[in-house]
Every structure is written in structure tokens, then in C-alpha cells.
Amino acid sequence: MNAAHRPGTALRSPASERNRQPILEVLQRVLPARGAALEIASGTGQHVAFFAAALPGWHWQSSDVTDAAFGSIAAWCAQLAVANVAPPVLLDASAPRWPVTGPELAPASLDAIYCANLLHIAPWAVCGGLMRGAARHLAPRGVLITYGPYLEQGVPTAQGNLDFDADLRRRDPAWGVRAREDVEAEAEAAGLRLVERVAMPANNLMLVFARGLVNRPGEPGAVQIGGKALRVGAGSRPLHERLFKLEAIAPRRISRIKGYERFPVVAAEKSVL
Incomplete structure (x- = not known):
């Protein structure tokens, strides 16, 4: 086993602890009983390990833009004794090749791509890259599922999200809570269409995109x-x-x-x- 993939310290995100069950309930409704899924920006690994344990018919590929938390992903998978999560790979959602090293993912090979809390802490170009990559690698009936805070036209924005957006932009001008309509436009430009919007706790949304017809x-x-x-x-x-x-x-x-x-x-x- 590569040293980066050996179990290390299981890093803990309080937000991931809170939102994993509500997110799982949506996944259980939206996804079929089995399939192949890619998680983009796996972070600590709490989500992918939890979902893999609850969805045993799914094989998950974990990933992140750096290998800093690969040991944590392995630790969570070991802690929950899941065997349906592949070792994490380096993946930059904005890159034209997924992953950036190792064997490239085959076109139309994924039944689901899941991405949580990425778009607001990444440059805007990552959104377009995510949509193009999803269109490239999703099977004909596959779905892209995103989770996080969004701004929406005609929908009052919670003060917490406005404060969060201001804080993000102070930390990095390229960051910020994204407008759902802008994200949807990037998806449509790549050949994807928003098919479901799910209101989630703490003023977050889950967006489900499908490709084709x-x-x-x-x-x-x-x-x-x-x-x-x-x-x-x-x-x-x-x-x-x-x-x-x-x-x-x-x-x-x-x-x-x-x-x-x-x-x-x-x-x-x-x-x-």
C-alpha cells in the first residue's frame, strides 16, 4: 500500500458529521441500488466512508486535489470497515484529465459523481471544469450531485450565507457562495440539465444534474x-x-x-x- 493511502489520523469535520445523514437520505432516494460513483473533493473522508457503508451496492472512488488528507480517508474507511471505496486519487476538477495522475477515468463510466462544499472555496473555473468532466465521464443515465450553499434569484438569502460569502471573499477574492443560476448555466453549456433541487438543513441545497435528454x-x-x-x-x-x-x-x-x-x-x- 502506498504510504499516502495508509490509514492515518481520522480527521473530523463537525459539518460533515451533521450533514452526512440528510445527504445520505437524498442519495438513497435518487440513486439506484448499485453503481459506480466518484466523490470529488473527499476531504476528511467522512462522507465517502459513511455513504459506502450505507450503500453497499455502490463502488466509490475517493479523490482530492492534494494528498494531504489521504491518510484520513483511509482511516475512516478502515474505521467503518468498508471495502467498496477505492484508494483516493489526485483529481483537480478544473483539469481536462481526471485524475491528474495514474490511469484516466474512462468516458461514460460513472453512474454518479458527488461533490460537496467545493464550488464556494474554489475559483469559478472549477465549476465549468466540474460540469465538463461530469458530462465526459457520466454514463447516459448518470447523475452529478452537488451539495453546499447557493444564492438564488427570488429566494431570500439567509444572513448566515451572506456573512459566509463575505468572509470567503475576504479570504480569497476568487472564492464565494455561487449563484445557483450561474452554476446551472455552466451545466447546460456542458450538456447537463438540473433535474432536481433539494432544500437541505442549514440553508444548503443539493442539486441533481443529468446528461442528455x-x-x-x-x-x-x-x-x-x-x-x-x-x-x-x-x-x-x-x-x-x-x-x-x-x-x-x-x-x-x-x-x-x-x-x-x-x-x-x-x-x-x-x-x-
Whole structure:
């Protein structure tokens, strides 16, 4: 075992202790029973070890931009006796290659990418890199899930978040609490779409992004298959999930989706729901 990956002192973040259970409850609802996940900015390792223990069908890859806390990640995994977390790798979310050393992650190989409390303590370029990397490495039905504080248009900002934002900008002008709409715009530029916003304790949000053919639950959509138009009405599930239920179009190609022309043409999949 590499020295950096040997268990060291299990560093403790009080915030991670507080938020791990509420975050887990969202993951348990959003994610399927099994899959491959990458955690970006694993930090102390408390989250990845806790989630791996609670989601045994998932294989997790931990990562961080430096190896300073790799020993802590290993210590938490050892403490919780989880075997479904790979040793941490060096990963800079803004880099065009993930990870920055060792074997590169394969395209479309991840079912989920999870990233907590990163965007506000990193330069803005990291947000665009995160979205492009997620679009590159997520499987067709994979999701990117972010957690942290956000500013939102039309939503009163808690004083605590305003104070936190001011403190971050004093510490580093490149940092700051990000506007959700700006993050969403970076996601859309990379071919991802926000499909769910979850209000969390302590004025935080979890944002769920999906790639490809997506619209928000409740939105109607229209597809053109061959020369024939087919309307898909509003429903409780996103359009891309409802399309998978239409087994009759499985062999065809979707040539146009009303309102989503920016997304690439993809083959409709046979129902697996």
C-alpha cells in the first residue's frame, strides 16, 4: 500500500458529521441500488466512508486535489470497515484529465459523481471544469450531485450565507457562495440539465444534474421519431425517464426534442425501469 493511502489520523469535520445523514437520505432516494460513483473533493473522508457503508451496492472512488488528507480517508474507511471505496486519487476538477495522475477515468463510466462544499472555496473555473468532466465521464443515465450553499434569484438569502460569502471573499477574492443560476448555466453549456433541487438543513441545497435528454418533472415534451411526431405529456418523472418507458420507440432514433435542440441526438433505450 502506498504510504499516502495508509490509514492515518481520522480527521473530523463537525459539518460533515451533521450533514452526512440528510445527504445520505437524498442519495438513497435518487440513486439506484448499485453503481459506480466518484466523490470529488473527499476531504476528511467522512462522507465517502459513511455513504459506502450505507450503500453497499455502490463502488466509490475517493479523490482530492492534494494528498494531504489521504491518510484520513483511509482511516475512516478502515474505521467503518468498508471495502467498496477505492484508494483516493489526485483529481483537480478544473483539469481536462481526471485524475491528474495514474490511469484516466474512462468516458461514460460513472453512474454518479458527488461533490460537496467545493464550488464556494474554489475559483469559478472549477465549476465549468466540474460540469465538463461530469458530462465526459457520466454514463447516459448518470447523475452529478452537488451539495453546499447557493444564492438564488427570488429566494431570500439567509444572513448566515451572506456573512459566509463575505468572509470567503475576504479570504480569497476568487472564492464565494455561487449563484445557483450561474452554476446551472455552466451545466447546460456542458450538456447537463438540473433535474432536481433539494432544500437541505442549514440553508444548503443539493442539486441533481443529468446528461442528455432531460426536462424537469411536470414539463411536457415532444419528440419526433422518423417523420412522425409523438407528444409526451407532463408527468411526475423527467422526460428522459418517461421516454425509456416507451418500448415501441426503442429501435428508432429521436431526431428532435421540442425545447431541447441543444442536446445531441441519442438512441432511445428500451425500458429498464
